[in-house]
Amino acid sequence: MDVLKAISERSSYRGSYKDTPVSKEDLRAIMEAGLAAPSGCNTQTTSLIAVNDPDLLAHIRQLTQSPMLETAPAVICVLTQRLIAYRDRSFYVQDYAAAIENMLLAAVGLGYQSCWIEGQITDRDAIGRKIADLLDVPDEYEMVCILPVGIAADSVKKAKKKPFSQRAWFNGFKTV
């Protein structure tokens, strides 16, 4: 799929998934897309774990109670390390966000849907740490996001957005 088409077709899918499995090859291709994202001073702060084992998936569903994960045949868990790029600056959030966006686009390109689930994972109840423990993730990594991956069973809807003229301009800010 053309890159501009993938970018415009990507949406945050919150429906059910078909029970068709996602092949290991496709999960790997999506993760490779994530790892291909840039990172501040090439610190490569982002790591990934794909989960398609049914028992682990059931446990993750139980921990998150997220309807977006209920029927997904696979998920990709996003881990970060807050490594310093230079002086006192870390760009770990930018790094994992770029990696996530690459994975969302790769998923669309391969015929899947997904959704960026972050707030729920990193909120006060620390669900991310519980899932990390389930997957034997060492303490120096934080789990910050889960992406369901699967073929949509429901219709795919796009978020409504402000018009271009309210968010983008040429050669200077224009009054919104």
Place this chain on the structure above:
Amino acid sequence: MDVLKAISERSSYRGSYKDTPVSKEDLRAIMEAGLAAPSGCNTQTTSLIAVNDPDLLAHIRQLTQSPMLETAPAVICVLTQRLIAYRDRSFYVQDYAAAIENMLLAAVGLGYQSCWIEGQITDRDAIGRKIADLLDVPDEYEMVCILPVGIAADSVKKAKKKPFSQRAWFNGFKTV
């Protein structure tokens, strides 16, 4: 260009650019790609300004002193507003990072190169604010990144990265 190819070919280009202009249509297509990125609770915290006016570009070059901007025939400036998505949480960094990654991929898809220039813009000397003032950007927006856009005049090199097995796993963390 296929989305997976664009993802794997994208690199942080630090060479010179040809003096071929970037058409307004292409700059708009790249910005539309940026605005198509998801944002936390659809807050749409990211805004963009493309600059191809020679006088403004010269002024931006003078302010940044960045070799990466020296020959670029156009730049895209990335603005953010730290809007709350829910409770006390804002995802503005994730939002603009996803938008930037989309724009880098769109640029590659359209035959251009670019580079994510952020640290230099948001460091202690506040160059971002100076460029924002030049472009009449109100105080409630922060300028966080500049993307040069143009056709590469030099060879395009890719950053060396850790192997997949050190950053991604299936069904559980594996000792690196």
